[in-house]
Amino acid sequence: MRPLTEREEEVMNFFWESGALSVRDVVALHNEPHPSRTTVATFVKFLEQKGYLDHKAESTGFIYFPIIEREDYCGQNLKSVIRRYFDNSIQNVVNFLIKSEEYSDEEAKEIILQISNRGKE
Template sequence: MNLELTKAEEKVMKILWSIDKGLIRDVVKEYEEPKPAYTTVATIIKILEKKGFVGRKPIANSFEYYPLIERKQYTNGYMRSFVKNYFSNSFKNLVSELSSQEDLTTEEMEELITYFKNKIDDKKKK
């Protein structure tokens, strides 16, 4: 499955993840002003169906749409693709780039170190 979404597709998925399921009008209702046209959202949902991200079931004279992929699954796939395409498939290169940014505070770097130490300890216990 291609895990890359356009910004518009990603917006619809974020809405569906937050509401779990809904009609097109329910998705449109969740947008901030100016809201997109109903037909625009319908087109995006149709594309997401073809990509395998969204399923549907008939409800009266319409369809109820729901995510077929979990947010975490999408995020993991997106991050792996991002690291592969921009950091030579190396998380070390990503962290190195982030840590070299001048706006990263010492406290944030210490939080990262603590986070990774805890992850290492968890993996060693398995």
Template structure:
């Protein structure tokens, strides 16, 4: 909480988010006296790769050219930077669909809960019959 910028969220809000992330397996906890210490379980590179692909898909129509054009237009990268990179890269199309387990669970948490609730309701009805 000390490191969070102003306006700081309510402590209960932060606790709720952390609890959800622990339940989904993205964080682990260690109890230290009266407090919990949270540790990240999701590899940073996997999360970074997922975010970049989502950004590309949702905002740039899966076009690397559009991303580079945007970065140059917004002056986030210069043409000189592009020249310095010596981009002699051969791009080969491939049809491997990469799944991001962690991110899919975070982005679609309600679907799983709804299925669980529906299963419980069905089980309850079956027991009543």
């Protein structure tokens, strides 16, 4: 899976949230000021070339739809971050999170519960 730029990811999020869209639809979904149709069409073309989107022809033009699920993309990115920045170690990730204190007590309890219930289902 080829990585996405920040702008490509932004465009891809519209497809993951809405499903099949035309270029015109993507332009309309952007906040003001809307990007040009040509700019969006270029990003859609790149996303299709990278294997994230496919299209079908309809009477009004092409409709594009995601062929990579958001969960698959996020999972691949997370694995890459763990590999690159945490020596491919989940324990290093957990240690980092514990030290950063970027979580609530409730989240910590839920994580501990999920770990202790792992494999019991």
